[in-house]
Amino acid sequence: MSIEIGALGPGPFEELARSAALHGQEPIESTSERELLVLWLDDDPYALPVERVREIVRWRPITPVPRVPAAVRGVLSLRGEIVQVIDLRLRLGLAPSLAEGRRRRIVVLHGDDGQMTGLLVDRVSEVLRLRDEELRAPTGRDAGTVVALAPQGDRFVSVFDVDRVLDLGVGA
Amino acid sequence: MHHILIVEDSPTMRSLVVSALEDIGLPVRISEASSGFEALRELPRGDYDLIVTDINMPDINGLELISFVRRNAAYRSIPLLIISTEGSERDRERGLELGADAYLVKPFDPAALRRTAKELLEKARGE
Amino acid sequence: MAARRTQKPARNRATREFVSEVEEILERMRADLSDLADARAGGRLDPELANRLFRSAHSLKGIAGMFGFEGVSDLAHHMEDILDGLRMGRLPPGAPALALLDEVVEVVAGLLGSGEGELAAGARAQVQALIERIVASLASEAPPAADDDLDGIDASILRALTEYEEHRLRESLRAGRAIHLVEASFEILSFEEGLSELTGSVRALGEVLSTLPAPGDSPDSQIRFSLLVATECDAAELGSRIDLPNAMVRAMRASRATPTQPGSAAPAASAPTELLRDASPGESPRADGGSEIESLKSISETVRVDIRKLDELMNLVGELVIQRGAIGSLADRLLADPATARAGLELSKLHKSLERRLTDLQAGVLEVRMVPLRQVFEKLSRVVRRLRRDLGKDVRLDIRGGDTELDKLIVEQLADPLMHVVRNAFDHAIEPAADRASAGKPAEGSIRLEALQRGNHVVIEVADDGRGIDPEAVRQRAHTLGLIEQDAVLSRKEVLDLIFAPGLSTTTEVTETSGRGVGMDVVRENVTALGGIVHVDSQPGRGTTVVFTLPITLAIIRALTVGVADQRFAIPLTTVLETMLVDPVAIQRSEGREFLTLRGEPLPLRRLHAEFGLPSPPAGARVAVVVVGLGDLRLGLVVDHLEGQQDAVIKPIQGPVRSVRGIAGATELGDLGTVLVLDVASLVEDAAKRREAA
Numbered sequence: 001m002s003i004e005i006g007a008l009g010p011g012p013f014e015e016l017a018r019s020a021a022l023h024g025q026e027p028i029e030s031t032s033e034r035e036l037l038v039l040w041l042d043d044d045p046y047a048l049p050v051e052r053v054r055e056i057v058r059w060r061p062i063t064p065v066p067r068v069p070a071a072v073r074g075v076l077s078l079r080g081e082i083v084q085v086i087d088l089r090l091r092l093g094l095a096p097s098l099a100e101g102r103r104r105r106i107v108v109l110h111g112d113d114g115q116m117t118g119l120l121v122d123r124v125s126e127v128l129r130l131r132d133e134e135l136r137a138p139t140g141r142d143a144g145t146v147v148a149l150a151p152q153g154d155r156f157v158s159v160f161d162v163d164r165v166l167d168l169g170v171g172a
Numbered sequence: 173m174h175h176i177l178i179v180e181d182s183p184t185m186r187s188l189v190v191s192a193l194e195d196i197g198l199p200v201r202i203s204e205a206s207s208g209f210e211a212l213r214e215l216p217r218g219d220y221d222l223i224v225t226d227i228n229m230p231d232i233n234g235l236e237l238i239s240f241v242r243r244n245a246a247y248r249s250i251p252l253l254i255i256s257t258e259g260s261e262r263d264r265e266r267g268l269e270l271g272a273d274a275y276l277v278k279p280f281d282p283a284a285l286r287r288t289a290k291e292l293l294e295k296a297r298g299e
Numbered sequence: 300m301a302a303r304r305t306q307k308p309a310r311n312r313a314t315r316e317f318v319s320e321v322e323e324i325l326e327r328m329r330a331d332l333s334d335l336a337d338a339r340a341g342g343r344l345d346p347e348l349a350n351r352l353f354r355s356a357h358s359l360k361g362i363a364g365m366f367g368f369e370g371v372s373d374l375a376h377h378m379e380d381i382l383d384g385l386r387m388g389r390l391p392p393g394a395p396a397l398a399l400l401d402e403v404v405e406v407v408a409g410l411l412g413s414g415e416g417e418l419a420a421g422a423r424a425q426v427q428a429l430i431e432r433i434v435a436s437l438a439s440e441a442p443p444a445a446d447d448d449l450d451g452i453d454a455s456i457l458r459a460l461t462e463y464e465e466h467r468l469r470e471s472l473r474a475g476r477a478i479h480l481v482e483a484s485f486e487i488l489s490f491e492e493g494l495s496e497l498t499g500s501v502r503a504l505g506e507v508l509s510t511l512p513a514p515g516d517s518p519d520s521q522i523r524f525s526l527l528v529a530t531e532c533d534a535a536e537l538g539s540r541i542d543l544p545n546a547m548v549r550a551m552r553a554s555r556a557t558p559t560q561p562g563s564a565a566p567a568a569s570a571p572t573e574l575l576r577d578a579s580p581g582e583s584p585r586a587d588g589g590s591e592i593e594s595l596k597s598i599s600e601t602v603r604v605d606i607r608k609l610d611e612l613m614n615l616v617g618e619l620v621i622q623r624g625a626i627g628s629l630a631d632r633l634l635a636d637p638a639t640a641r642a643g644l645e646l647s648k649l650h651k652s653l654e655r656r657l658t659d660l661q662a663g664v665l666e667v668r669m670v671p672l673r674q675v676f677e678k679l680s681r682v683v684r685r686l687r688r689d690l691g692k693d694v695r696l697d698i699r700g701g702d703t704e705l706d707k708l709i710v711e712q713l714a715d716p717l718m719h720v721v722r723n724a725f726d727h728a729i730e731p732a733a734d735r736a737s738a739g740k741p742a743e744g745s746i747r748l749e750a751l752q753r754g755n756h757v758v759i760e761v762a763d764d765g766r767g768i769d770p771e772a773v774r775q776r777a778h779t780l781g782l783i784e785q786d787a788v789l790s791r792k793e794v795l796d797l798i799f800a801p802g803l804s805t806t807t808e809v810t811e812t813s814g815r816g817v818g819m820d821v822v823r824e825n826v827t828a829l830g831g832i833v834h835v836d837s838q839p840g841r842g843t844t845v846v847f848t849l850p851i852t853l854a855i856i857r858a859l860t861v862g863v864a865d866q867r868f869a870i871p872l873t874t875v876l877e878t879m880l881v882d883p884v885a886i887q888r889s890e891g892r893e894f895l896t897l898r899g900e901p902l903p904l905r906r907l908h909a910e911f912g913l914p915s916p917p918a919g920a921r922v923a924v925v926v927v928g929l930g931d932l933r934l935g936l937v938v939d940h941l942e943g944q945q946d947a948v949i950k951p952i953q954g955p956v957r958s959v960r961g962i963a964g965a966t967e968l969g970d971l972g973t974v975l976v977l978d979v980a981s982l983v984e985d986a987a988k989r990r991e992a993a
Contacts (some may be wrong), residue, residue, distance in 0.1 A: 058185035063973040066911030068956050075952055075965055077973045082965040084954025115953040128281050166955045232510050239459040240512040262462050
């Protein structure tokens with residue numbers, strides 16, 4: 001009655017993590033390019049894949065929702081659709097933002113199930129384009145939200161696995 | 173107050189351009205158009221000092237928009253900046269031939285965008 | 300509540316999304332290819348259809364590349380080549396090209412089914428062989444004519460062509476099509492409607508290569524557009540077909556009468572009948588010339604509208620309704636004061652008539668969104684025809700009630716669940732011919748698809764005359780899966796209902812046609828999300844009927860808005876029995892639970908502050924109580940104040956938190972912003988459970 005789909009190849013993010021982890025251990029033939037949206041919490045840059053970004057909107061009043069994890073700031077209406085907004089700072093266990101509201105942005109993401117979610121960040125700056133082999137493995141513990149480090153000038157940008165960021169350990 | 177029109181169909185890219193230009197260090201007001209048609213409707217509504225446009229868009233393309241702006245007495249002197257994707261050199265050249273003032277390649281460096289935009293704004297004011 | 304979020308398995312959602320999108324694309328390509336084959340029978344190629352196929356191949360190439368399905372991506376890339384050749388007339392739209400495309404689509408489906416991004420050696424060889432055949436077929440086309448200079452085309456237009464547009468222009472010239480310029484002026488503030496009408500009528504006859512705007516005669520208020528058009532028509536013919544008084548057609552290049560390629564079939568011209576077919580799918584063009592004119596006229600009276608524009612309109616109507624409410628209360632205030640009573644009376648009359656017209660407007664907007672089910676039914680019929688051909692299984696699909704109308708959004712969301720149920724019937728329910736013969740049934744199996752309207756609902760039935768569902772097999776499987784106890788006492792209906800449980804199906808067999816990777820659990824989930832219900836009835840040996848019941852329009856409800864702390868909530872008015880202001884001294888307690896005496900009966904209370912962890916009002920403040928009911932259960936919801944009634948469209952909440960107990964969804968209420976809608980049923984149930992537990 002249904003097709004078994006568990007046997008399909010890895011998604012882009014498993015690949016990305018693998019590319020980062022394998023670096024230096026075996027030659028990587030892929031020269032595929034990735035586009036990453038760079039966003040900031042205080043002075044720390046983070047990035048997520050551009051193809052997961054639906055749009056970026058300015059900060060606007062958010063309607064709080066009861067009975068949800070603290071990282072969920074509430075919901076807002078985007079052209080008639082109601083989406084949850086996650087405060088990325090709270091999601092990563094950081095203190096609430098001190099940044100001025102003018103620069104704060106809500107990055108609206110496509111979920112892996114076609115649903116949208118807003119991610120509240122301090123600011124966004126640019127799109128970074130790089131090849132898989134430039135990625136490095138993250139320094140943090142396994143199964144965190146960061147799957148790779150991407151070089152930008154003389155520093156590294158932490159690259160998120162969007163699905164892990166959106167996984168609050170509730171529902172589904 | 174400098175009034176800037178940004179024409180870009182990708183919402184992500186549009187936001188990045190807006191963010192970069194907000195910090196330009198001049199008093200600016202920014203209007204956004206998500207297509208060439210929207211830009212055509214927007215033009216008569218504002219007294220623009222700079223137009224920043226993409227080339228590949230669904231209804232009319234950036235070259236057609238540039239051609240329109242340069243043929244219209246009311247808009248002829250507005251500086252025009254093209255931001256287009258890598259690999260469309262020929263289209264960028266066409267844009268300059270049609271009267272655009274400068275171009276940037278996506279992905280762009282926000283500082284370079286601010287610098288170029290500022291030059292264009294100040295040059296237009298000086299003339 | 301209709302809008303409550305439904306659960307979806309988290310595992311492999313990304314890949315599932317990918318697979319289902321590719322399957323959708325392939326399904327669309329199959330349908331378009333079959334339409335293309337039908338249309339070709341009339342000796343003509345529909346350029347719009349070829350274009351759509353081209354775009355499908357393009358999307359397929361993109362997403363397959365992203366997921367590392369290189370074989371699929373390569374094949375899609377080569378399909379683009381074939382389709383470009385077809386739509387440019389470089390390739391004859393003959394049986395070989397179409398058969399090749401059919402084959403590529405099926406190979407892609409196979410590669411997808413194998414589930415491997417990396418191709419196995421056998422599959423790689425298969426892909427390679429196929430690609431070589433494509434390359435060979437393209438090489439056999441005639442070399443492009445040398446004559447592809449662009450003389451005669453306005454330089455001002457040429458200069459504004461992008462690389463791709465110029466490529467299309469050169470290809471059109473190579474294909475021997477005529478190039479014309481269609482010019483028209485519009486008011487600058489409203490050019491889009493007129494222009495899209497113009498573009499639409501030109502597209503029926505050819506391809507719009509470029510749309511160049513220029514200042515109009517009075518540049519402040521007018522804008523002129525020049526459309527560069529490639530077509531088989533001459534300028535006079537094109538002009539006579541464009542029904543716009545100020546449009547002008549200028550010929551730039553005449554078409555070459557003989558196509559450059561020997562052996563090519565008649566190129567993509569558009570005879571009047573072709574125009575008809577484009578504009579009204581599913582209706583056969585009439586034969587005599589007189590009614591042809593009549594039909595052309597009826598086309599121009601129909602407008603295609605983007606569904607999002609209708610959503611915007613509906614939101615606008617919602618805002619107007621809110622403002623009407625404000626006018627009403629202003630009239631009441633004026634009436635209450637003798638000094639302004641006369642003005643109040645006038646305003647009140649105006650308000651009444653405004654109310655009537657707004658109600659009509661609201662009904663009108665909802666009506667515009669209604670579309671007949673016919674299109675979905677026809678798609679199903681195509682699928683069954685194809686299955687019948689491919690599998691050699693003798694099954695007839697009877698369709699009734701295709702004219703029944705539903706909201707467009709609901710119709711779109713219904714296509715997949717219906718497809719799944721029809722395929723199940725075809726694959727599993729209808730027995731092989733030999734079994735049917737021994738059961739004394741006619742050799743030809745039958746599936747009946749019937750829609751009918753019943754009040755505010757539409758009922759759709761999918762009935763087959765196949766083997767039926769064996770309740771004992773369902774019971775066994777449900778037990779194996781741990782869904783029921785071995786000795787559970789269940790009615791026949793309850794047993795049949797188990798087929799909608801996750802993971803349960805009466806056969807483990809996977810066939811090529813079972814497709815989509817969704818089970819009956821997903822069918823029910825999708826239908827529930829639309830505010831509908833689905834159930835099944837079956838007689839072993841006689842057949843199975845699946846019944847969908849759906850609301851005709853979207854969930855517009857009348858809601859009461861209430862204030863709690865600094866927040867607002869909306870309560871569906873259908874659940875509200877009454878409201879009252881209560882002095883806190885009237886609230887009694889028993890075992891720590893609050894209640895109120897209402898007409899001699901105790902009414903349990905629940906403070907929304909406590910329910911949702913919000914700050915309580917100061918002690919002694921007057922509160923409001925909203926009495927809600929569900930069945931014979933009653934509950935008083937304590938809030939800070941009542942605000943008013945609104946029309947609200949309940950929308951589901953998207954995001955990682957799948958559902959919040961007590962919240963049905965949210966709605967946007969004009970100036971009030973986004974407001975959460977209470978799920979009264981779960982609040983009442985929870986209160987009742989707490990009482991039982993105590």
